[in-house]
Amino acid sequence: MSRLSAFLCGFVFALGLGISGMTQPARVIGFLDVAGAWDATLLYVMGGAVVFGNLAFPRVIARRRPVLSAAFALPVRSSIDAGLVIGAGLFGIGWGLSGYCPGPAMVSLAAGSSSVMAFVACMTLGIFLGRRVLDRF
Amino acid sequence: MAEISWLRAVGGGVLIGAAATALLLFNGRIAGISGIMGGLLPPRVDEGGWRWLFLGGLVLGGAFLVLVQPSAIGAPVRPLALSAASGLFVGFGTAISNGCTSGHGVCGLSRRSWRSLVATCTFIATGAVTVYVVEQLIPGSSP
Secondary structure, eight states, rough: OOHHHHHHHHHHHHEEEEEETTTOOHHHHHHOOOOSSSHHHHHHHHHHHHHHHHHHHHHTTTTSSOOSSOOOOOOOOOOOHHHHHHHHHHHHHHHHHHOOHHHHHHHGGGGGHHHHHHHHHHHHHHHHHHHHHHHTT | OOOOOOOHHHHHHHHHHHHHHHHIIIIIOOOOHHHHTTTTTTTOOOOOOOHHHHHHHHHHHHHHHHHGGGGOOOOOOOOOHHHHHHHHHHHHHHHHHHHOOOIIIIIHHTTTOHHHHHHHHHHHHHHHHHHHHHHHHHHHOOO
């Protein structure tokens, strides 16, 4: 059951990204292009997701446990450290280079573009390398 | 590129928030794509089953979109070599900062995490600078 739930969550997540235009890299680059023809779409998408999440997340976390598993697995880090800022900075550079971040890239795989496949392959390598570096600190 | 109404953008965003809420409610997990992928990679492989299925749902959701509304999946904007370099930066950066647009931008801000607020402001800022620099180096490359 918990696996079916994970699959359906991924499926609906993908539909949300597709419906809202986030699987169009031109639109994402348009949002980041503050000096050009700025596209506000991403702001509306994030607004919808974060407002919904702010109403729902605290209610869910207040439960003793999730419906289909033993315990919540929530992030434990709370300090604003160099790794957070440097990592987010590098991620933003990559995001601006192509207009893809991890979710939309995975959703776009089915369209069969070689650029998206190259992005996902290199991203996987990057995550592997990043976790190795993170382990040293 | 056709205009997307703000209502459709907000509606899609709510769907993303609802999917993230459902994964937290049912599985107790944060819907951060880079983190979910990272848990499948050595040296620390962690509970693979739900991760593969969530990612499978993402990919099949994309396949469904290709069938019913092909225009939803936009064409890549930048050349393949730039996309590959982009992937390395995105993967490495999200691993170091423990999250991407979904993990920090959606779930982290929904948990009202300061770390995620700092991360989100940082990646939007460096993303904007990058788009500006690329546009200066290759004029007309931005849509």
